[in-house]
Amino acid sequence: MSEFRRLTIADKDLFNEYFNAWGKEKDSIVPTVTNMNQYLSFEQFIQILGERETSYEVLNTTLFYIEGNKIIGSSNIRHYLNDFLINTGGHIGCGVRPDKRGQGYATVILAQSLKFLSSLGVERALITCDEENIASRQVILNNGGVQDISYNREDGNITNRFWIDIND
Incomplete structure (x- = not known):
């Protein structure tokens, strides 16, 4: 069974296992908002x-x-774009833990x-x-991305x- 959701305080152990799975890549975890090292506590993070x-x-x-009892990856979804995001960030930034890469999870997460x-009413997403x-380019193309x-x-x-027209 899989789910795509916000974390709660009750997910502390689940998140810690995920964060530790990044190993030497912790400082470059994607999305950067999930880098636990920038928070004083898990409670502050939530x-x-x-x-x-x-x-x-x-x-x-x-x-x-x-999926199961593990966080596979995460996504930071921007509700709208500013000038910076139009150029370099886009609507969505997502990442998959190193031991689960190359298995199609990033395509699913996107x-x-x-x-x-x-x-949220967005009809066209910039990625x-x-x-x-x-690898990220292929994930975007797998989801219908058209290069700009x-x-x-x-x-x-x-x-x-890349732009992706979102259909309900």
Whole structure:
């Protein structure tokens, strides 16, 4: 059985196992909002995720894909876009724990994220990835992404931009 949902205080052990599964990649966990190292406690983490849905520069929701007794990955879904997100961030940022990559989970997580975004009334989603991230590019294409003009960042890297029409 799988579910795609917000975490609660009761999910502390479940999340800790997920966060630890990132191993040496903890500092580059995606989405970055799920990096536990930036919070004082799990309780603060849950509180801030809730606040980001109602009172943040760009309202956003973080959902976790849980299968069995493990968090497989998560997604940060921006309810709308600002100038920065139009160029480099897009509507959705998602990640899969290292030991579950290459098994189709990212495609599922992005599809579930698009459904959530549709429930907010968004009809067209912008999804981005770094040009060299072939796996993310394939996940976006698997979900119907159509490439738009890429964005050249100040650091010299290129962000590929894709649009996905969301159908209910």
